Amino acid sequence: MIRKLAKAAVAGMGALIFPDKCLGCGKYIKKPTENPLSVCFCLTCLGQGMPVFDHPFCPACGRCFESGPDHLCGACLETPMAMQSVRAAFVYKGMIQRALGLFKYQSKLSLARPFERHLFQAFATHFDMDHFHLIMPIPLHGSKAKKRGFNQSYFLVRNFPRLYKDAYDRPPPWRIDISGLARVRATISQTGLDHxxxxxxxxxxxxxxxxxRIKGKHILLVDDVFTTGATCDAAAQTLLAAGAAGVSALVLARA
Known part of the structure; x- marks a missing residue:
């Protein structure tokens, strides 16, 4: 009896955390698949495209190419970024673009758990996970954090230590740091601005x-979307000026 009550309680909590209707079209989700995002989107919406970030791409900034081998893009050859490398879970188009808008601007926080699982898989795929000392979500300015109510970058990475321990049966060699980098000046929205x-x-x-706390550390920045890279690169420049040994970036989606 106690076991049944506990199971019902867990199921009830799950219903509160994950919607039973598709966030894309509003239809009921009949049965989730192995894709973590299938608890939030029906198969029809998922079929509209959530392209995975994959080769070929620029080994520096992560810009994707349609064909050929990996090679430095023209922008990186002309003006190298402060970051050593940028990698992503998805390409920023199709359904993932809409899903990120729902997460970031409409507070659909049920997307945080599946997003973080995809991002952690990208971390394991594209980086030496034991290379870093600190993982830093890009911070929001206090005024924007108050208005939005949460930092989407932190929500993408907050459970990384548990995911690492579950996968490798040991604590991670890095830690999540949310105070080593601060957003000290409020900026206007980057949307619509050129590089x-x-x-x-x-x-x-x-x-x-x-x-x-920064000096000599290898740091992984985490953000939701990478378009021109101005935000991550500005953060990387600040960290390097403070003495960081190196900075790379992991994002959910790369434009």
Whole structure:
């Protein structure tokens, strides 16, 4: 009897966490598949395209190519970024673009759990997971955090230590750091700005409150979307100026 009650309680909590209707079209989800996102989207919506980030791509900024081998893109050859490498879970088009909008701007937080699982898989696929000391979600300015109510980048990575321990049966060699990098200047939305305007918008937007925590560390930045890369690169420049040994970025979707 107790076991049945416990099972019912777990099922009830699951219904609260995960919707029984598709976030895309509103239809009931009949049966989730192995895809973590199938608890939030029906098979029809998933079929609209959630392209996985894969080769060929630029080994520096992660820009995807239609064919050929991996090679540096023209932008990286002309003006290298501060980051060593950028990798992603998805390409930013199709259903993943809509899903990220629901998560980020409409607070559909049920997407956080499946997103983090896809992102963790990308971490394991594209990086040496034992190389890093700190994993840092890109911070929001206090005014934006208050308005939105959550930092989407932190929600994507908050359970990484547990996922690592479950996968490798040991604690991770890195830790999640949410205070080593701060957003000290409120900026306007990057949407609609070109690369030059984005870089200007982010001038002196970040700071490291305690450089001693950063010095000599290999850091992985985490963000939701990478378009021109201005946000991640501005953060990387700040961390490197504070003494970081190297900075890379992992994002949910790469435009």
């Amino acid at each position: 030059k305007a984005r870089k200007k918008n982010l001038t002196q937007a970040f700071a490291c409150p305690n450089p001693a």
